[in-house]
Amino acid sequence: MLPLVSTALLTDHYELTMARSALHAGTASRRSIFEMFGRRLPEGRRYGVVAGTGRFLEALADFTFGPEEIDHLAQHRVVDDATLDYLREYRFGGSIWGYAEGDVYFPGSPLLIVEGTFIECVILETLALSIFNHDCAVASAASRMTSAAGGRPCIEMGSRRTHEWSAVASARAAYLAGFATTSNLEAGRRYGIPTAGTSAHSFTLLHDSEEDAFRAQVESLGRETTLLVDTYDVADAVERAVTIAGTNLGAVRLDSGDLVAQAHEVRAQLDALGATSTRIVVTSDLDEYAIAALAAAPVDGYGVGTSLVTGSGAPTAGLVYKLVSRADDSGTLIDVAKASKDKASIGGRKYARRAIDENGIARGELIGIGEVPGAAEDLDLLVPLVQDGAIVGIEPVDAARDRHRERLAQLPRRATRLSKGEPVIPTVFVDEHPDPTLFARR
Known part of the structure; x- marks a missing residue:
């Protein structure tokens, strides 16, 4: 977005201090999985809108540390020489999955799954959050406005x-x-x-x-x-x-x-x-x-x-980016999670499906560790965005626009009510064999 050659310094200082410390400890190369999600929707909102995916992928392509960035970090002693050597060669080589842009989301929805080494994933945290927290907030407000407009055109002039x-x-x-x-x-x-x-x-x-x-x-x-x-x-x-x-x-x-x-x-x-x-x-x-x-x-x-442009009272989507799985000394992935009061997370690599009834209406968001089974008409929500460092998820903004129209039409009608309410469909965390009657089709 900004007229810069590199986006690598659109980040927080602590991302690089963690990178430095992990390199020192010998844990930087541990295989890791990070997840971006929101614990809740803004108060009273019934759904959120995924936006920013395309901008994030564009920024990721330019997330490299060139001579100017390395010189700045060196002059200000942000990191040591060993970390500078690593950053000179940095290219994200992992894989990323996410909800498709324009889709809707709910509390706990794994909007982004980032997998790679710890160091290459952790330094993307601020880039991802700054883009998605802003764009999701604006898109969610815009969706409410266009729904309220009832087909009359809305002009963005902010x-x-x-x-x-x-x-x-x-x-x-x-x-x-x-x-x-x-x-x-x-x-x-x-x-x-x-x-x-x-x-x-x-x-x-x-x-x-x-x-x-x-x-x-x-x-x-x-x-x-x-x-x-x-x-x-x-x-x-x-x-x-x-x-x-x-x-x-x-x-x-x-x-x-x-x-x-x-x-x-x-x-x-x-x-x-x-x-x-x-x-x-x-x-x-x-x-x-x-x-x-x-x-x-x-x-x-x-x-x-x-x-x-201020999210109509919710200027940020409140998304977070958390480590949910990492390799142990033997290379085996183990689930990890925060246990902090009011900020707990659920460990493990997530998968997501949206249960759809026989009338084409969404009934629930199914989140599980491991593949989540479902009916043929259910939606698999995670799509590949980056595969082994290659960006594969770029699409025109009109594709996201069309998708949003389709996904919004699949929500129960009460989704577009402006009165305060709970998320229009529940988020249910399931194991590999969820209760088959949970979303029984009528």
Whole structure:
């Protein structure tokens, strides 16, 4: 994402101190398995959305320690010479599996399984978490917003409310979760996301009159443009807009006031003026709740900014990256886990399936150590992303977008309720022979 040759220093200092210590102890090369998961969803959320996989794989390809990175670590004495020698040759040579981007997830879902030597896996922790925690949070919020919009298009326009590179990542995450367009041109260039944008209040204020501003915009951009009509008086602006652009004006935008009442008033005015095809787009600090409140209003699209790029109250997905298995002195893999109060983990390499009933609706998330049996219609959730160091999981963002649409449609209908609730399907940890009646099909 950042315009850097290497992504290797997008990490925490302690990743490299662990690498140094493991090299010193002779344990760095022990075969290890790490797992990324969330212990819980943000309060009240019913599902999460997997996002960031493509960005993580792109960053992984550039995760190498070149001369500049090695010089920095040496000058600041972050690690010793032996560790520097190792890092000069570092390339991730292990394998990674994960939930496919665009899929949904639940508490305990093993979103990423990273297998290799301890040292090559542990130094990927911060890279993975920083990408997935941000992108999953934005995509999860975006999914709630597009569901609340009920098929009306949503425009991502949060670039001015976050870090410049977070804006690009947010646009990508929002698009895969159903947003139609973004205002961010870099996201359009990097990921092929459709971009859109017209004008702000400053453009109107620049001109000697609102009429002059509208005429300039229509003459430049055509009658299909969207005119911002609440700089001064909304009713006067709508009349001027139709007079200048004609009844084929593309859209008007409302950015303040009582949006529900104004939308009804503007719709009635447009229809009376003969502009029956002119759309109404609303903006102004929208979130999923405001969008839902506008469901009965004659609104044709929503522009969302601040709430989207900050995860709509959940700015991080709360994912963690934990060692769950490692080799002993004989080379045999043994399960390991934290026992800390409130932060316990479950040891062992996980497998995951989603139980699907005869109607194609998800009934539960089955997580097990060892292969998890299930019916033919159940979904195997872990897909290969990296095999023996070779990245195999890169796909277009549109593939993740299509997948999200399909996976969301498989959840029970209550998944899209905005009222607080428990995860829409349960996560069940099973052994190799789960109770066959657990998700009995009806």
